[in-house]
Structures are given as structure tokens and as C-alpha cells.
Amino acid sequence: MMAEENKTEAEAAPEAAASVEAPAAKEAAPEGKKEGRGGRDNKGRGRGRRNDRKPREEEGDELIEKLVHINRVSKTVKGGKRFGFAALVVVGDGQGRAGFGHGKAREVPEAINKATAAAKKKMIRVPLKEGRTLHHDGNGRFGAGKVTLRSAPAGTGIIAGGPMRAVFESLGVADVVTKSVGSSNPYNMIRATFDALGDQTSPKSVAQRRGKKIADLIGRGSDGASKAEVKAEADAVTE
Secondary structure, eight states, X not given: OHHHHHHHHHHHHHHHHHHHHHHHHHHHHXXXXXXXXXXXXXXXXXXXXXXXXXXXXXXXXXSEEEXXXXXXXXXXETTEEEEEEEEEEEEEOSSSEEEEEEEEESSHHHHHHHHHHHHHHTOEEOOOBTTTBOSSOEEEEETTEEEXXXXXXXTOOEEOOHHHHHHHHHHTOOSEEEEEEEOOOHHHHHHHHHHHHHTXXXXXXXXXXXXXXXXXXXXXXXXXXXHHXXXXXXXXXXX
16 A cells, blocks of 8 residues: 555656646746747837937927918819819928928818928028028019018018018028019919028128138128127127
């Protein structure tokens, strides 16, 4: 009898040990599975792509978008007329960069999205004096539209009409005086305004082109200004 009891206990011991080891093996299996798939490498690459996308989204959120004009357009087809919408949008970062674009679509939101994407591709850099106004006066023309832009002292504000105001607000100009003569078509006015802004230059760029110092250029135009004032004004020029 004692031999049989010892035998049954000896047989039961391996079975108990196997049952104890089985859950541990089951718990360890998923971890080995993850490592076998190369989960760490995939996660690392995935995180890198996500981090690359975030700055682009943040840059897009910083831009100022102004809807200037929406027009309903139609196309005559065999079965009748097909209606759509055309949108004109101005985009800027408020720090001297701006662009405009237009887009057409069957729905208004889609037309605005197309125009915004086109405006972001055609943004230009405009040098600003003290970050608030233009360096000098300028004239622009497109078709029958003519515009005149004039720099203004601090506190003047944006004296401009509809489409032109949208351009300067998105550009980051705080003081400017403008005049539009001729066509009041928003497309012509916007293009004429950007034609004038494209001719803007700064003392820094002129000095680099002519191989001179900024103080030399400013000193010629100032009447009775001391050297200290001219130097201070030259040092204040950032672009």
C-alpha cells in the first residue's frame, strides 16, 4: 500500500509542475510575439512620421485666411446649365508673407479649400518697415485696375477698401494709406495690389546690391539728422 501511494504522488508531481509552468508560458508568449514582429522598430518609425506631420499642421493653423469674394458661375452643357462657385482667398502669416488664389467647385467649402491651397503656393515676402508699414510708396496695375500704396506713420491704421484691406491684414501691415482707381473688380484689385507689393524694396537689400552700408543710404535722405540718429535708424532696419 505504501508503495502504491508513493507511486501516485510521484506521478502527480510532474503533472502539477507542468500545470504551474503552462500559465507562465502563456503569459510569456505574447511578449515574445511582439518582439518577433519587430514591434519596436515599427513603433519607432511610426512615431517619427507622426512627429513630422505635427509641425506642418501647426504652420497651417498660424496662417491668416481671408475670404475676399465668392461668385456663382455656370457652365452650359448638353442637358442645360451646371452651376458652381468660384472663391477668391488671401492668405498670410501676419509677418510679411502673403499670397492669393482662386478655386472653382460645385460646393462653396470645396471652392474655398482649393483657393486656399493655391494661395499658400504663391506666397511672396514683402519687407516691412518696423514691422508695421511699407518702406516706400508704390504703384500697381493689372488690366483696368490701378492702385497706389503709401507708407504711413504709426497710428494711421489701414486705410483701404474691401479686397485691399484683406491683403494688408493678412500681410501684417498696421499703417498704410491706399487708393484704387479704375476697375473695382476684386480680382483686378488684388492682382494690382500684389504687383505694387512685388516692387517693394528695403534699405538692407539696396545696400547689399550696391555694396554700401545702410547708414550711408539713410544719411543721404535725412535732412539735418545727426550721425547718432542715422546710425540708430540704420540699426533698427531688420529687413
